[in-house]
Amino acid sequence: MAEKKSMGALLISGLLKENPLLRLALGLCPALAVTTTAFNGLGMGIATACVLLCTSVVVSLLRDLLPEKGRFVAFLVISAAFATLAQMVLKGWQPALCASLGIFVPLIAVNCLILNRADAFAAQNSPAAAIADAVGMGLGYIVAMTLTGAVRELLGAGTVFGQRVLAAGYQPVLLAVMPAGGLLVVGLLIGIANAIAARHSGKKEGESA
Amino acid sequence: MSDVSRALLFLVSCVFTQNVIFARLLVSRSAVESRRIGAAAGLGLFTAVVIALSxxxxxxxxxxxxxxxxxxxxxxxxxVLVIAACTQLAALCLGKIRPALAEGLGNCLALVAANCAVLGIALLNVETGCGIGQAFLNGLFSGLGYLVALVCMAGVQERLEYSKIPAPLKGLPISLISASLMALAFMGFAGMA
Known part of the structure; x- marks a missing residue:
């Protein structure tokens, strides 16, 4: 089924219909923990997307060599290697961002988005298809992470990307930037995405009938 | 302060104020979506052992x-390799001691190797640069905190089954929202340690 999709369809479905965070609920852990500001969400999203792309390509190139039994461990080692690389690049390029993301940069190694795509897609498909899937999923993840970060920053500080959006007298909802707020905002965003998807599919059925 | 009281404070900190799920947010889907308290306790205990060991x-x-x-x-x-090995070892032991439980958890056991709580605690030890004693206690107590969190969430899930939930929030969203309320409750422990 997935193999018959064209490259463009793969790209689009990752962005909207199969958005990794909001529709498939993959990569939950960093989405809850580090999205206190839109910039943090964007940074984490980009780092994860890069590791996802590299891991998918390597897994897809090695797909005939990987044994069935030890496959999962092989995926873990490959993504850990690229996560180490991402951590080094981030430390040198954006030291402040790297410090505020903390242990969640090395934790990219066990991000279930990356492991799921390696297992469910890259291990069965050609490198070109794996790249299209990884780019689509990666972009979808970046958008969802930035959105989550923007919502939490807006509620918790009245700013988005450090720019003041709400009036200066706005009383910030501190809860939004605390751990409990992360769980709440992500839960509600997934709920909203579910509602939109249900309406969309309802409309489609109505048209065909 | 004596070593014992310091260790006790560290226990309260790891289990309640800095709970690995509700405060550190090292959350995986399996942690908020266990449906039965018994199964959650089994998986929580298994994960706790892997956290302590690794x-x-x-x-x-x-x-x-x-x-x-x-x-x-x-x-x-x-x-990552050490954690995968620890998971395999723990799964083998569980299979020998409680074959029925191991059978029931099945696929969940292998996925513990990719659980962000396990790697997260190992990384935190390196980050803080602590000694071996604290690394041992951190693993043990954080594992305990993971078990507590899993059992709490399974209790909520059992009640959710009988409540009317708006359709779009069914499944994961309502689990996350109830986890958020649980995290708020756990914030009440702040200041204890």
């Missing part, structure tokens, strides 16, 4: 092998 082993590997060899940059790959 926390110490990862610390030993980092401080006694990688550091003297100046190969610190390999720590992530090394930790």
């Amino acid at each position: 926390s110490v082993l990862a610390w030993i590997l980092y401080s006694w092998i990688l550091k003297p060899l100046h190969a610190e940059s390999l720590y992530l790959v090394a930790f």
